[in-house]
Amino acid sequence: MKISILVFGKNNFSATLPDQIRYATTFSVEVIDNLNQAVSRIQMTPPDIIFVQASLDGSMKLCSWLKKQTKLSWIYCILFEDRPQQLTDRNKYGWQRELEMSATALKQGADAYIWYLIEEKTDYTLAELTANHGLILAQLTVGLRKAQKYQDLIRTNDMLSAIALVDSLTELKNRRALAWELPREIKTAKTEKTSLSLIILDIDHFKKxxxxxGHLVADRVLQLLSQRLRYNLRCQDTAFRYGGDEFVILLANTTDEEAVVVARRLNRVVSEEPFSLSSKLTLNITISLGTACLQAEDDNQGVSLLHRADQCLLEAKATGRNRIIASNYLCHVPHLKVASS
Known part of the structure; x- marks a missing residue:
C-alpha cells in the first residue's frame, strides 16, 4: 500500500527530512503550511501520518484539533520540536525539561514527540544526526503499522458488513439491509422531493x-426466482429477501404508476416461463404483488409505507393470487388484475 504523509510545515523543514522519506516511492508526501488548508485537506482526504513542525504557527492547534476528531483518531501525528527557545531550554535544564515538553506535546494530541536536530542550524555530530534520523524512521514505522492495522480493520469490517447484509441463499440483500437503506431512501426522497415506491411480493402456494x-427444491425455487428478479430490475431498483418466500423491491425515483409497470414485468417474467429444477422436475410458479408509493405523511423509517404495500399483497392473495394490487392507483393490465386498495 502507498502511505500518505502530510507535512504541516515549511518547505525548508520538509527538505531536511530523511532521504528515506522524501525519495521513497512507497510514500506520498504533501507539504502544507496553512492551518485552515491543512484541516480542510485532512477532512477531505485523511492522510495516514502527519508530520507537524512545532515552530510553525498553528502547530499546537492542529494537534489539539486532531485529538478531538474521533473518526480521525487512527492518524499517526508526529510533532517535530524545532523551536529555538525550547532547544535552548533543553540544553540549559537537561532531561527534566525534555520530559516536561514531551508530556505536554502528548497531552495536546501528538502521538510522538521528536526533538529535531537540523545540521544547518547547529553543531551536532554526525552520530547525533544519524541517531535523530533513526528515531524519526522508527516512529514512522510505528505510524505505518498503525495505518496498516487500520486499513486491515476497514477491509474486515467491510467484509463483515457485506456478509451481515446479504442473504446467503439468494445472494440478495436481506431484511437487515432493508431496515438500513429504506430510511435513507425516504430521507432522500423527502429532501429532494422525488418519488419513492416499493413492491412486496411472495410466491403463490409456496408451502405446497x-x-x-422438500426444502432443497423449495430453496432452489427461491434462488431461481431471485435471479429472475435481479435480471429484470432497473438500475435504480434494489431487491431484498424480506423473509421466507417474501421479497421487497425498493424503487427509487419511481411513481406509483411506474411501480405498477415494474410489478407487471416481474409478474410476467416469473409466470411465463416454468422453473426447471432438474431434468425431471419443472414447476409453474406465480407470484402475487403489492405496491405502494411514499406519501408526505409516511414515517421516516418506512413502517407505514411497508404496511400499505403489505396490505395490498394480502389483498392480492385473498382475491385469487397471481395479480398486482396497487395502493392509490387503478389501471388495467392484460391477463392480470390490478386494483386500487
Missing amino acids: VNDTH
Whole structure:
C-alpha cells in the first residue's frame, strides 16, 4: 500500500527530512503550511501520518484539533520540536525539561514527540544526526503499522458488513439491509422531493412446493426466482429477501404508476416461463404483488409505507393470487388484475 504523509510545515523543514522519506516511492508526501488548508485537506482526504513542525504557527492547534476528531483518531501525528527557545531550554535544564515538553506535546494530541536536530542550524555530530534520523524512521514505522492495522480493520469490517447484509441463499440483500437503506431512501426522497415506491411480493402456494418436493427444491425455487428478479430490475431498483418466500423491491425515483409497470414485468417474467429444477422436475410458479408509493405523511423509517404495500399483497392473495394490487392507483393490465386498495 502507498502511505500518505502530510507535512504541516515549511518547505525548508520538509527538505531536511530523511532521504528515506522524501525519495521513497512507497510514500506520498504533501507539504502544507496553512492551518485552515491543512484541516480542510485532512477532512477531505485523511492522510495516514502527519508530520507537524512545532515552530510553525498553528502547530499546537492542529494537534489539539486532531485529538478531538474521533473518526480521525487512527492518524499517526508526529510533532517535530524545532523551536529555538525550547532547544535552548533543553540544553540549559537537561532531561527534566525534555520530559516536561514531551508530556505536554502528548497531552495536546501528538502521538510522538521528536526533538529535531537540523545540521544547518547547529553543531551536532554526525552520530547525533544519524541517531535523530533513526528515531524519526522508527516512529514512522510505528505510524505505518498503525495505518496498516487500520486499513486491515476497514477491509474486515467491510467484509463483515457485506456478509451481515446479504442473504446467503439468494445472494440478495436481506431484511437487515432493508431496515438500513429504506430510511435513507425516504430521507432522500423527502429532501429532494422525488418519488419513492416499493413492491412486496411472495410466491403463490409456496408451502405446497415445500411440502410436496422438500426444502432443497423449495430453496432452489427461491434462488431461481431471485435471479429472475435481479435480471429484470432497473438500475435504480434494489431487491431484498424480506423473509421466507417474501421479497421487497425498493424503487427509487419511481411513481406509483411506474411501480405498477415494474410489478407487471416481474409478474410476467416469473409466470411465463416454468422453473426447471432438474431434468425431471419443472414447476409453474406465480407470484402475487403489492405496491405502494411514499406519501408526505409516511414515517421516516418506512413502517407505514411497508404496511400499505403489505396490505395490498394480502389483498392480492385473498382475491385469487397471481395479480398486482396497487395502493392509490387503478389501471388495467392484460391477463392480470390490478386494483386500487
